[in-house]
Amino acid sequence: MAVNEVNVHMNAGNGDTSYSNNSAHQKIGILKSWDVLDETLKDMFTANGFPKCFKMADLGCSSGPNSFFVISHIINKVQELSEENNFGQSPEFEVFLNDLPRNDFNNLFKMLPTFYHKLNPTTQCFVSGLPGSFYGRLFPSKSLDFVYSSFSLQWLSQVPEGLESNNRKNIHMAMASPPEVFEAYLRQYQRNFSIFLSSRGEEMVPGGRMVLTFVGRSVADPSSKDDSAHFTLLADTLVDMINEGLIKEADLHSFNMPIYTASKQEVEAAILSEGSFTLDKLEDFLVPWDAHVEHSDSNNHRPDKYRRGELVSTFIRAYTEPILATHFGTSVMDDLYERYAKKLADYLSMETPTYFILVVSLSKK
Amino acid sequence: MAVNEVNVHMNAGNGDTSYSNNSAHQKIGILKSWDVLDETLKDMFTANGFPKCFKMADLGCSSGPNSFFVISHIINKVQELSEENNFGQSPEFEVFLNDLPRNDFNNLFKMLPTFYHKLNPTTQCFVSGLPGSFYGRLFPSKSLDFVYSSFSLQWLSQVPEGLESNNRKNIHMAMASPPEVFEAYLRQYQRNFSIFLSSRGEEMVPGGRMVLTFVGRSVADPSSKDDSAHFTLLADTLVDMINEGLIKEADLHSFNMPIYTASKQEVEAAILSEGSFTLDKLEDFLVPWDAHVEHSDSNNHRPDKYRRGELVSTFIRAYTEPILATHFGTSVMDDLYERYAKKLADYLSMETPTYFILVVSLSKK
Numbered sequence: 001m002a003v004n005e006v007n008v009h010m011n012a013g014n015g016d017t018s019y020s021n022n023s024a025h026q027k028i029g030i031l032k033s034w035d036v037l038d039e040t041l042k043d044m045f046t047a048n049g050f051p052k053c054f055k056m057a058d059l060g061c062s063s064g065p066n067s068f069f070v071i072s073h074i075i076n077k078v079q080e081l082s083e084e085n086n087f088g089q090s091p092e093f094e095v096f097l098n099d100l101p102r103n104d105f106n107n108l109f110k111m112l113p114t115f116y117h118k119l120n121p122t123t124q125c126f127v128s129g130l131p132g133s134f135y136g137r138l139f140p141s142k143s144l145d146f147v148y149s150s151f152s153l154q155w156l157s158q159v160p161e162g163l164e165s166n167n168r169k170n171i172h173m174a175m176a177s178p179p180e181v182f183e184a185y186l187r188q189y190q191r192n193f194s195i196f197l198s199s200r201g202e203e204m205v206p207g208g209r210m211v212l213t214f215v216g217r218s219v220a221d222p223s224s225k226d227d228s229a230h231f232t233l234l235a236d237t238l239v240d241m242i243n244e245g246l247i248k249e250a251d252l253h254s255f256n257m258p259i260y261t262a263s264k265q266e267v268e269a270a271i272l273s274e275g276s277f278t279l280d281k282l283e284d285f286l287v288p289w290d291a292h293v294e295h296s297d298s299n300n301h302r303p304d305k306y307r308r309g310e311l312v313s314t315f316i317r318a319y320t321e322p323i324l325a326t327h328f329g330t331s332v333m334d335d336l337y338e339r340y341a342k343k344l345a346d347y348l349s350m351e352t353p354t355y356f357i358l359v360v361s362l363s364k365k
Numbered sequence: 366m367a368v369n370e371v372n373v374h375m376n377a378g379n380g381d382t383s384y385s386n387n388s389a390h391q392k393i394g395i396l397k398s399w400d401v402l403d404e405t406l407k408d409m410f411t412a413n414g415f416p417k418c419f420k421m422a423d424l425g426c427s428s429g430p431n432s433f434f435v436i437s438h439i440i441n442k443v444q445e446l447s448e449e450n451n452f453g454q455s456p457e458f459e460v461f462l463n464d465l466p467r468n469d470f471n472n473l474f475k476m477l478p479t480f481y482h483k484l485n486p487t488t489q490c491f492v493s494g495l496p497g498s499f500y501g502r503l504f505p506s507k508s509l510d511f512v513y514s515s516f517s518l519q520w521l522s523q524v525p526e527g528l529e530s531n532n533r534k535n536i537h538m539a540m541a542s543p544p545e546v547f548e549a550y551l552r553q554y555q556r557n558f559s560i561f562l563s564s565r566g567e568e569m570v571p572g573g574r575m576v577l578t579f580v581g582r583s584v585a586d587p588s589s590k591d592d593s594a595h596f597t598l599l600a601d602t603l604v605d606m607i608n609e610g611l612i613k614e615a616d617l618h619s620f621n622m623p624i625y626t627a628s629k630q631e632v633e634a635a636i637l638s639e640g641s642f643t644l645d646k647l648e649d650f651l652v653p654w655d656a657h658v659e660h661s662d663s664n665n666h667r668p669d670k671y672r673r674g675e676l677v678s679t680f681i682r683a684y685t686e687p688i689l690a691t692h693f694g695t696s697v698m699d700d701l702y703e704r705y706a707k708k709l710a711d712y713l714s715m716e717t718p719t720y721f722i723l724v725v726s727l728s729k730k
Contacts, residue, residue, distance in 0.1 A: 053505040092505045096493060101478060106471045109496045113466060126504055128461060128493035131474040139491055140418040140457045 008155050008258065010062045011318045012104035020064040020107055022318035024292040026151045027066050032285045033150065033213040033359040038077055040280070040361045044146070044209045045081045051205075054078060054091040055145050059134045060152020061097040063104035068115045070148060071095055075125060092124040098138060099152075101131040133157060135195050139203040146209055147200055153214035156258040157192050160184035163256045169239055172231040172257045173222050182222050189260040193270045201276025204364040210277065216284065216358035217261040228261060229353055230289060230316060230344070237340045238328075246335065247328055255327050257320075267358060281361035286354040289344075309345025313337050373520050373623065375427045376683045377469035385429040385472055387683035389657040391516045392431050397650045398515065398578045398724040403442055405645070405726045409511070409574045410446045416570075419443060419456040420510050424499045425517020426462040428469035433480045435513060436460055440490060457489040463503060466496040498522060500560050504568040511574055512565055518579035521623040522557050525549035528621045534604055537596040537622045538587050547587050554625040558635045566641025569729040575642065581649065581723035582626040593626060594718055595654060595681060595709070602705045603693075611700065612693055620692050622685075632723060646726035651719040654709075674710025678702050 010019030056074065061067035079090045097108060112127060119125055132138050134149070135157040162184055170177050173185045200210060219225045226232055238255075241247040262270075264282055271279045290308045292315060303311070317337045325333050347353065375384030421439065426432035444455045462473060477492060484490055497503050499514070500522040527549055535542050538550045565575060584590045591597055603620075606612040627635075629647055636644045655673045657680060668676070682702045690698050712718065 053508065094505050094508075101474045104471065105474060105494060106469065109466045109470060109494075112496055124502065124505070126495070126497075126502070128495040129470060129474075130491070130493040131477055132491075137489065137491070140459050140489070143418065143459075 009100055009102045009104070009322050010064070011321050012063060013107055017314060017317055017321065018064075018107075019062055019318040020104075022315050023062070023064040023066050025287070025315045027069065028291045029213060029285075029287050029355070029357050030066060030070060030150050032287065032357070033211070034073070036281055036283060036359045036361050037074070037148070037211050040209050040211050041074065041077050041146075042081060043280075044207070045078075045085065048207045050078070050082060050087060050091045051145060052091060053094055055094045055096075055143060057096040057098055057130070057139070057144060057147050059098045059138075059147060059149040060155070061099050061103075061108065062152075063099075063107040065111060066150070067097055067108065068111055070150065071097075071127070072115065072118065074146070074148065075119065075123065079120065079123070090123065093126065095125060095127045096130045096139070097127065098130040098132065098134060100133060103131065105129040105131065134199070135192050137199050137202065141202055142205050144200070144204045144208055147204065148211050150213040151215065153193070153196070153212055154216075154259050154261055156185075156188050156260050158188065159256045159258045160188035164254050167256055168253050169235060170232075171235045171238070171252070171255055172228055172259060173261075174228070174232055174235070175223050175226050177223075179223075185260050186266070189262055189266070190270060192260075193262070193267075194274045197271065197274040197276055201274070201364065206364055208364040210360075210362040210364070212358075212360045212362070214358055215259075215261050216267070216356050217263045218284075218356040220263050220265055227356060229347065229351075230312075231257060231259075233343045233347060234316070234320070234340055237336060237343055240339060241332065241336065246332060251328055255324075257323070261356070262358070264358065267360060271360075271362065275365075277362040277364055279360065280363055281359070283359050285357050285359070287357055289353050289355065290348060305345040305349040306342070308348050309341040309343075312344045312348070313341035316340075374465055374467045374469070374687050375429070376686050377428060378472055382679060382682055382686065383429075383472075384427055384683040385469075387680050388427070388429040388431050390652070390680045392434065393656045394578060394650075394652050394720070394722050395431060395435060395515050397652065397722070398576070399438070401646055401648060401724045401726050402439070402513070402576045405574050405576050406439065406442050406511075407446060408645075409572070410443075410450065413572045415443070415447060415452060415456045416510060417456060418459055420459045420461075420508060422461040422463055422495070422504070422509060422512050424463045424503075424512060424514040425520070426464050426468075426473065427517075428464075428472040430476060431515070432462055432473065433476055435515065436462075436492070437480065437483065439511070439513065440484065440488065444485065444488070455488065458491065460490060460492045461495045461504070462492065463495040463497065463499060465498060468496065470494040470496065499564070500557050502564050502567065506567055507570050509565075509569045509573055512569065513576050515578040516580065518558070518561070518577055519581075519624050519626055521550075521553050521625050523553065524621045524623045525553035529619050532621055533618050534600060535597075536600045536603070536617070536620055537593055537624060538626075539593070539597055539600070540588055540591050542588075544588075550625050551631070554627055554631070555635060557625075558627070558632075559639045562636065562639040562641055566639070566729065571729055573729040575727040575729070576724070577727070578722060578724045580624075580626050581632070581721050582628045583649075583721040585628050585630055587628075592721060593624075594712065594716075595677075596622060596624075598708045598712060599681070599685070599705055602701060602708055605704060606697065606701065611697055616693055620689075622688070626721070627723070629723065632725060636725075636727065640730075642727040642729055644725065645728055646724070648724050650722050650724070652722055654718050654720065655713060670710040670714040671707070673713050674706040674708075677709045677713065678706035681705075 014020045293311045379385045658676045
């Protein structure tokens with residue numbers, strides 16, 4: 001791992017603030033990308049038939065139930081297509097769940113017996129956990145038939161170099177960031193996404209397919225719209241805590257999120273320039289910040305803004321806490337996310353903010 | 366998992382009683398099986414050449430450093446053979462580390478960056494963790510080139526049925542066990558080993574090789590010699606604790622180790638009867654109970670019997686504690702293994718007991 005590389009991981013285990021129990025929001029995004037996924041599988045089948053063993057990967061699977069939700073869907077879909085086309089026996093499935101080495105694989109593996117139990121009993125499916133960065137090689141040459149990834153590719157392999165002195169009270173590519181910050185983030189994104197594509201290019205069989213869902217940016221010019229206001233509010237919360245002497249100012253100046261939300265144009269240009277894949281589809285959809293909130297209350301009342309603030313704070317905590325805790329210390333985390341919840345509540349009472357999500361379908365040339 | 370199946374795992378993490386820090390004994394056994402391993406790889410190479418990607422598995426890898434020690438050795442050996450034979454480029458390596466789902470894979474994966482770092486930088490090696498019982502299918506059909514396993518195959522998938530009322534104060538196939546106990550253990554072993562072989566038979570390519578090292582029995586008749594006196598002493602320790610009211614007698618009567626130490630004749634007969642593999646080699650060697658003790662002290666003095674008793678107790682604790690703690694409760698474990706250490710100390714001052722280890726080399730027909 002290079003010097004500046006970050007070891008991003010979601011909150012481990014299965015407690016109240018764990019990613020495992022706070023990934024309902026991502027599940028909504030996953031469901032909205034089902035159509036592209038299903039069409040890709042159908043097209044793949046029509047074009048290539050199926051191998052005896054369908055080797056697939058979920059890249060950036062994290063440690064929650066969503067990964068098994070997706071894998072089950074893909075397996076069912078492939079079996080359905082195989083039946084419709086009188087392919088005979090369903091293929092065997094070799095499935096790789098990938099994330100960085102510090103991901104909580106133990107928690108993921110605990111769900112495996114239940115996953116196997118729910119499969120059609122004749123299904124031959126073999127699931128492994130594969131620790132490693134997808135910004136590099138993970139699989140043998142020409143071995144993968146299908147690659148899936150959701151809500152992972154917005155993470156960069158490292159914070160872009162040279163941001164410390166430039167981005168001061170911002171923690172991401174904010175509207176208020178100077179031009180050098182936008183440039184540094186874009187360069188890091190281009191480097192990362194290009195390595196992602198070339199690595200998969202070497203690993204996939206010709207005609208292999210890839211469906212990638214990730215957080216994108218709705219505007220070409222990042223200084224024209226606050227598309228990641230949830231990070232602006234998080235930075236504001238950190239500033240409040242500096243003003244009360246709870247966090248050091250220097251710590252905020254040296255902190256930036258290793259996250260890049262690419263525009264459609266940037267994604268398209270990177271795929272064209274790298275050259276291993278044909279871009280079959282590039283679609284977008286919106287998911288409200290509090291999309292998962294209605295699902296979290298059993299009664300029919302829409303929760304008030306404070307409860308919604310809390311639920312959005314907890315969902316964002318599950319994916320940001322490990323990296324913030326490493327930098328600012330674990331002792332301030334409860335306080336930080338409680339304050340953040342209030343800021344989110346106020347914001348949610350005035351705006352109806354959304355994540356801008358991209359879903360891409362690619363074929364290996 | 367069937368009703369009676371046990372979920373055997375070694376002590377997790379990397380603390381004082383962890384398997385990770387108490388597997389030096391197994392490493393000595395692994396080193397003693399190197400010759401058979403090396404000859405098997407050499408013979409495999411001469412007979413089949415090499416695939417572009419060498420797909421191999423370590424079955425029952427547990428969560429310590431031994432697995433990486435073995436994998437590194439195999440990779441180096443294959444690369445050496447590939448150079449000697451002017452094979453051109455070294456094959457890629459796809460490696461699966463397998464154990465039951467409750468194995469501490471997180472601890473294993475923490476060692477992965479160091480493992481990759483030590484490899485020759487041109488080596489393409491991709492390591493996954495594969496949770497599941499090797500008494501059943503783990504891999505797609507005809508996909509594996511090489512299977513390795515050490516110190517795992519003596520574990521059964523479950524305690525043989527019907528032992529509860531028969532084996533009373535024994536916890537394994539002891540000399541004092543009645544004939545029904547020997548029969549029940551043998552039946553369970555035959556069922557398990559046959560499924561192990563037929564599963565690997567489906568998964569391996571023709572000509573694929575397997576090297577298996579496990580604890581065996583030096584005598585054909587299990588009632589003729591106390592070949593597992595370490596378990597007899599453990600049972601004696603439990604009896605002492607019953608006499609002091611610390612453990613319930615009924616708990617001991619209902620406890621038996623899901624371990625079978627097969628004789629050479631039994632191993633040979635099972636392989637012949639199952640039929641998927643040719644038996645190329647079946648060798649044995651001895652490892653003293655306290656073989657790892659000399660390695661644990663930096664000075665040149667041989668530790669006294671009490672220290673040796675403690676070190677043997679800790680090594681056995683690392684692989685027996687999870688299953689004993691589940692049955693007798695975690696609260697009595699420290700006391701149990703301290704008392705056991707004293708019994709071991711006395712025994713070691715009178716005898717020079719050894720484990721009888723078998724190493725088997727097989728070819729897929």
